Amino acid sequence: MKNSRQRNGEVEAFEKEEAEAEVAHENGRVSDVVLGLDGGTTSTVCVCMPLLPFSDHGLADPPPVLARAVAGCSNHNSVGETASKNTLEQVMAETLCKSGSTWSAVRAVCLGVSGVNHPRDQERILKWLRDIFPSHVKLYVHNDALAALASGTMGKLHGCVLIAGTGCISYGVSKDGREARAAGAGPVLGDWGSGYGIAAQALTAVVKAHDGRGQQTMLTDSILKALGLSSPDELIGWTYADPSWARIAALVPEVVSCAEGGDQIANKILVEAVQELAVCVKAVAQRLGLCGEDGNGSFPIVMVGGVLEANKSWDIGKEVINCIRKQYPEAYPIRPKVEPAVGAALLALNFFLKESERHHNS
Template structure:
């Protein structure tokens, strides 16, 4: 759900719009001036309410907002609107918490809050229609039509979802290496690649890395970089992992297409996240699947990031142009 606080603000054209992409590892902020001119772009610490404490989120938000205002050389009172796409901001109570935090920092302008998949869509395609597929540490697919209807697939976190994500791929690599070590699977190039990457003497010495409290999802996701070299070497285990990841991501896109029924299935799809931007094999397999099964879907290069998308969304809502009801239902 998107919430919009306009109680204290007259609906004037905002001179300055602040866009924030708040994630579990970092927060991106951009400020645009009249006519959409970019005035500030900066980065801060995590602002995800599910993975960080409320105090941490508040401190990080305050810091990145102050940095952005200083860079743009404007004051908080000059802002016409602050638009946030936040990981995990799907429930009304999350919106209440975020609005309280922003009010506590001194924010008095219009506040728009939505799920970060929505702002990623606006950033990637520059408008509120189409499909965005993200596969970074986690994965999610989100689609929206001009009438505001939307559907999401995936994005349910590393324990019950995030198929085809960096974390999923890293975990599968670790599993293949252990099975091979036991003799349950054929030898795999991934074993030597992993031993070099983590500087290990034997696969058993992986256990402290995997189960140590300091190791997080991103550490396991980082092992995904081993997939492409192993695939290039023709390693069956690596090729299997890549094929399965592509298939899972394809199913997410397919379910969004089925739910939204774009006329003639014609729409645009943008891909974001390290697995699809930096990686080769998964993207190649996925593109093949999409071209075969959904030829009317046009794969586009991303125009901008989700912080820019948050600004685009606010500007579109402000002008009341097509799709001016973005993210009414983020499918949660």
């Protein structure tokens, strides 16, 4: 606990910084900025951008990134509230410092944070931010999937994002602002199109082949070699020594290379993953009516995550799009050119400018 003298000293220091910043601002030395954060289970990325008018239809280049900082996990479900709040404050302070800006130059902040699955989560993080920022700063908190969507659509909230890395989620926004999601509840609750889901099924196939419950598969030699193990029996110890999702998901390239080599078991695992991922997008598109009443309207599908990267002849992302297009022929993929933290900053920018416009018109 801080004593009152410490607290008073901090308040005075903060007020002094605010006063200096206001003077600098009036003298034109500090420009208005927005902050965008992408907070995941692994790391938290923050970027700072100037507050410049910008087309949210992707017709103009977005404003430049003035500074970028990276910190650790900010998912409160993983590290607890205190550590999560400290990480957010630290990464924002570092970004502002690198950009030559101050807290008082910030006009809007948008956080895309994993673990925000309920209005209660949103309100908790907004409360932390209100403790950090002056009252005039506009604050927006969303699930990290929204930042990923915005990274593909340059801040325009329409369409669907499919994220398939260690985990998977599909998240969409309709033109009238309704939102829907599918999956994203972790592998225990059915995220079988994820990197974890693909690799866990491959490990299961190796164990089944070894004990006589399943067909022989190239996956056995491929996975044992990748892990430096000599027998499938050793997989049990390897798996439970550290059953973290990312460690298991890292085996996806072995599954892809076996499928490319003609292994039927590996191929079947990937085909089923494609169907799972396509169903996630189709469920969201259907609930939001993204393709219009006739089913022929077009909508973007922003593709994010290592599982969807187009670097193999067995291209999971391409197959997912082909599968979706059988039902929604005008859906089109977007592979983002900017990272999700920039998507969050563009959301902050667009939200702020639209709010200012409404306020001005009223």
